[in-house]
Amino acid sequence: MPGAQLIMNFPVTATSHLLADYRARGGYETLRRVLTSMTPTEVTKEVTASGLLGHGGAAFPVGRKWAVVKLDDGQPHYLCANADEGEPGTFKDRWVLEHAPHLLIESMLIASYALQVRNAFVYIRGEFDLPYRRLEAAIEEAYAAGLLGERVVGTDFACDLVIYRGAGSYVCGEASGLITSIEGRKPYPRNRPPRLTVRGLYQRPTVINNVETLANVAGIIANGAEAFRKVGTAKSPGTQLVSISGHLVRPGVYEVEYGYPLAKFIYEDCGGVPGGLAVKCIVPGGISTKVLTGPELAPLTYDHASFAGAGSSLGSGGMIVIGDGTCMVRLLQVALRFYHHESCGQCTPCREGMGWMHRIIDRIVAGDGRPEDIDRLVAISRANDGTTICGMGDAAGYATIGIIDKFRDEFEYWIEHKRSKCDGVLEVGHA
Amino acid sequence: MPEIFINGRAIMAEDGQTVLEAARAHGIFIPYFCWHPSLSIAGNCRICVVEVEDPKGGGWMEIACNMPVAPGMRVNTDSEPVRARRKQTMELITLNHPVDCGVCDKAGECMLQDHHYAYNGAPSASRDPKVAATKFYPLSERITLDNERCIMCSRCVRFTREVSHSNGLGIESRGDHSLIRPSGDGAFGRDAYSDNVVDLCPVGALLSKSFQYKSRVWYLKPTPSVCPGCERGCTVQIWHRRAEWKLHRLDAKANASIDRVTPLENAAVNGPWICNKGRDLAQTFGRARAERPMLKGRPATAAEAIENARRLVAAARKPVALVSSWGSNEELAAFKAALGGRVTALVKTDCRPEPGEVVADALLIRADKNPNTAGARALFGIAPAVVPADADLVLVWGEGADFGAIPAGAKIVFLNAWLAPENGHADVFLPLSIQTERAGHYTNFAGTIGAFEACFARPAHALDAAAVFAALAGQTEVVA
Numbered sequence: 055m056p057g058a059q060l061i062m063n064f065p066v067t068a069t070s071h072l073l074a075d076y077r078a079r080g081g082y083e084t085l086r087r088v089l090t091s092m093t094p095t096e097v098t099k100e101v102t103a104s105g106l107l108g109h110g111g112a113a114f115p116v117g118r119k120w121a122v123v124k125l126d127d128g129q130p131h132y133l134c135a136n137a138d139e140g141e142p143g144t145f146k147d148r149w150v151l152e153h154a155p156h157l158l159i160e161s162m163l164i165a166s167y168a169l170q171v172r173n174a175f176v177y178i179r180g181e182f183d184l185p186y187r188r189l190e191a192a193i194e195e196a197y198a199a200g201l202l203g204e205r206v207v208g209t210d211f212a213c214d215l216v217i218y219r220g221a222g223s224y225v226c227g228e229a230s231g232l233i234t235s236i237e238g239r240k241p242y243p244r245n246r247p248p249r250l251t252v253r254g255l256y257q258r259p260t261v262i263n264n265v266e267t268l269a270n271v272a273g274i275i276a277n278g279a280e281a282f283r284k285v286g287t288a289k290s291p292g293t294q295l296v297s298i299s300g301h302l303v304r305p306g307v308y309e310v311e312y313g314y315p316l317a318k319f320i321y322e323d324c325g326g327v328p329g330g331l332a333v334k335c336i337v338p339g340g341i342s343t344k345v346l347t348g349p350e351l352a353p354l355t356y357d358h359a360s361f362a363g364a365g366s367s368l369g370s371g372g373m374i375v376i377g378d379g380t381c382m383v384r385l386l387q388v389a390l391r392f393y394h395h396e397s398c399g400q401c402t403p404c405r406e407g408m409g410w411m412h413r414i415i416d417r418i419v420a421g422d423g424r425p426e427d428i429d430r431l432v433a434i435s436r437a438n439d440g441t442t443i444c445g446m447g448d449a450a451g452y453a454t455i456g457i458i459d460k461f462r463d464e465f466e467y468w469i470e471h472k473r474s475k476c477d478g479v480l481e482v483g484h485a
Numbered sequence: 486m487p488e489i490f491i492n493g494r495a496i497m498a499e500d501g502q503t504v505l506e507a508a509r510a511h512g513i514f515i516p517y518f519c520w521h522p523s524l525s526i527a528g529n530c531r532i533c534v535v536e537v538e539d540p541k542g543g544g545w546m547e548i549a550c551n552m553p554v555a556p557g558m559r560v561n562t563d564s565e566p567v568r569a570r571r572k573q574t575m576e577l578i579t580l581n582h583p584v585d586c587g588v589c590d591k592a593g594e595c596m597l598q599d600h601h602y603a604y605n606g607a608p609s610a611s612r613d614p615k616v617a618a619t620k621f622y623p624l625s626e627r628i629t630l631d632n633e634r635c636i637m638c639s640r641c642v643r644f645t646r647e648v649s650h651s652n653g654l655g656i657e658s659r660g661d662h663s664l665i666r667p668s669g670d671g672a673f674g675r676d677a678y679s680d681n682v683v684d685l686c687p688v689g690a691l692l693s694k695s696f697q698y699k700s701r702v703w704y705l706k707p708t709p710s711v712c713p714g715c716e717r718g719c720t721v722q723i724w725h726r727r728a729e730w731k732l733h734r735l736d737a738k739a740n741a742s743i744d745r746v747t748p749l750e751n752a753a754v755n756g757p758w759i760c761n762k763g764r765d766l767a768q769t770f771g772r773a774r775a776e777r778p779m780l781k782g783r784p785a786t787a788a789e790a791i792e793n794a795r796r797l798v799a800a801a802r803k804p805v806a807l808v809s810s811w812g813s814n815e816e817l818a819a820f821k822a823a824l825g826g827r828v829t830a831l832v833k834t835d836c837r838p839e840p841g842e843v844v845a846d847a848l849l850i851r852a853d854k855n856p857n858t859a860g861a862r863a864l865f866g867i868a869p870a871v872v873p874a875d876a877d878l879v880l881v882w883g884e885g886a887d888f889g890a891i892p893a894g895a896k897i898v899f900l901n902a903w904l905a906p907e908n909g910h911a912d913v914f915l916p917l918s919i920q921t922e923r924a925g926h927y928t929n930f931a932g933t934i935g936a937f938e939a940c941f942a943r944p945a946h947a948l949d950a951a952a953v954f955a956a957l958a959g960q961t962e963v964v965a
Contacts, residue, residue: 398659399658399663401530401531406577413611413614437573441574
């Protein structure tokens, strides 16, 4: 296992997701302690001290987000767990929802107490079936055990947890799109300002955190911020659930301690590419992060600073390993088809740009490309960088620029020869 | 009052203003499509981007419509990077827009056309086909939609949600396949303010069926006027053909027709909106006109008819007048000056709601369907328009009178602009001019006075009411 385990620290069995097993592991003890002996501000302070970063992709410090919510502003506050997990290649939150739903519920209750939230939401993507059923069953268990609703564990604290199922739109994973969807409207992301922690769901202060981010809260409060900071690196404390897929011997969800050597993780823990082929590149954290080539990734460690130094980011923890012989033109085509399909169409650069890029790459693949098309793809990507309401425009741009920067020769080859440079290279087989 | 700097110029902005509002208030131009002063901020077109200088050096781009002013903020609205970004945005906005200005009704008053020439002007950078979408989609019986021209600014959607509250429009699908569509319940068809979306549309996507392909807008001239449709008295612009673009092959009537009506923004009365009834003034004023003076249904000259009427008025012992609530303040004052001393004047309700018409609502439409009831009542009181049984002469001014309620023996002098069966029953009938043929003022229900100007020359057969009243009093000789 790649380093310390904070979330995946129990053996998965047929009953390990149930309340009884969770209690046997010490579950809900932290909640009882928080509600009986800590003030909301103390909880937020502890989370701030832990240095916990958001695990959804932007790595925003959780404590700073929580601190914006003023407890005495006389307004209702809302907490939403973002379980939309729509970033291609990402399926780590799914593990939490399937195997540790009570960890999420306990953590959300602690967060709700810290933020004085009466109604908390879990926005779960529509395609998630087992995770939804597991979470729903866990919430029922928690209500029956007096852990949710009025008088949580016998205290005056009251909190309801509602699951909201999405319908599979990528943009619902964007925080403001997500809450707009909960409000029952078309999930158009919102302009900032105002920030969602000032005016979010139903125009009230709202904290939206990724499932994995929230799942860390119970552990931080249980063991203290100091203990949490001992895991990982100074700038990136803790661990990251990495869902790794692609050309791999052992794909799956791994909990990786920040600072763990990346090459060791890919080649040893995950077994490398089947057949002993070289890694052509990796998509480090969801398709929206810039790809890293095999030689680039060799010296990296798995933490934010190391990846930022290589011009990429950890993103959502959805890593895709691409073995030698994979055609990057086709890969970009798939990515751009996805972005075109998922663009909500609200603001100009993304609405028009995604379709345009998709049409250009389709044309290149069809053999009708021109040399200037490559620069046009880059130009459209740049026109989307920082100009859109939400980050999706930027994301598509990063993916495109990342791939074209590093594999421009394949695009040029395809435009000139009307076929892939990788055709005839041994396709990756499974061992 | 934070002080901000736009293009180096110091400006005192209001608290809570956005950069776009502050710039507009000080006459600094920032382009926009989706923003509208009376609608919520959507921030989706991205053309209003400006450069914000970072005090630590450098700067960043931000949309002006959603950026609150902050003290000491330095903003550039027309720097090189801003123009480059706007060119990029225009390139994307016109990517799937057909740029078919040659056949588009909006051409000449189109924001996209203006901004395209200001910031881009180049042919499309794309050599891929544009996204094909619906043309001539009937949004309602009044409005047609060209989805290819639509730039998804969502102004029309926000209008039906925030102003008219019909919730009649929404956006279907997503990405560059997004389409403006009406709700399934037909609410947009019943929206009494639906035509405002045609003016709101910054491009030629939403078009009024009644105006489609009728005229290029630069052949038309807007004349400020007041809608007579109800006592709100919304200020409007009546668009008609410019004299210099007169078509000689058409008859005089066709050259003197109302091509369209748009709101004339007026914060005191109607804001930027008018209702659909106001858009249909061409129908209101296009009704068949009374063109001949008559004596008991027999055609007469104007001089003859007026002389007959004058004698009737002079001979009457108890003359009563039913005064028009469509008369202008000037005409009403002329009536009072000429005949007020001799004639008992009662204010008549000329028009009542048509079947199916929205009678009254919370936005603009008022139940009294006459433009100048308030002005008339100010002069003649609020007594009900019931003709006393001992009246021996009734002077009826305007339509809407119940001729059956006039005492049997009383003589009738009828002044009306419209062709009506009652015209021939009056002892004397005199045809009048209509609002578009004269200037004047109306006083609305709240006491606000609105001015209208003449759009067309008064035809030879139509008499000026004020002159007629003076002649009836024997003060002047009227010559029609």
